[in-house]
Amino acid sequence: KQEVTQIPAALSVPEGENLVLNCSFTDSAIYNLQWFRQDPGKGLTSLLLIQSSQREQTSGRLNASLDKSSGRSTLYIAASQPGDSATYLCATGGGGADGLTFGKGTHLIIQP
């Protein structure tokens, strides 16, 4: 059974810093990995999707990497802004019909 762990559980940094969020998974036989953002009480916003054959994906100030062999993914946020404050979730997809497996998320606060 796939297990996804996100470290740290919470992070508070000053505005302008570059930061890295970590995601690890136990079963490397994944089809893809997706990073999401969730604002309090809201749904999930997809940030980046990395297919298993890819090493990284970039969107604006966000860069996500994937190392299947070690069971790890990182989300890099450059030049953080207060509007980046949210919970960030990673999820693995097995390629079948068993849905996504999520971590518990990293609660990020960017101090103005």
Next chain:
Amino acid sequence: DAGVTQSPTHLIKTRGQQVTLRCSPISGHKSVSWYQQVLGQGPQFIFQYYEKEERGRGNFPDRFSARQFPNYSSELNVNALLLGDSALYLCASSPRGQGVYEQYFGPGTRLTVT
């Protein structure tokens, strides 16, 4: 284009009652999945439907059921509600049923069971 929509936004029910939640996928998407998110946890997979058939089921009791309609919208039903069913219920859509494609989530339905 409209994203994934869910109704109602909020719902309060009493233990033992039944509830129906609704989801409309992004236009052109044929797969709908349901997730339960308890406060402080990541979402947990409940069901996936593709082309009106159940394609996957998570570890949830038979009190949970769902269906998908010809227009690809979906309903999630929960019978005999328990306090532990209080959660944010999320619907996600994707173009096809395989787990290859990016999942797009709706705003969720907040269910409170008293």
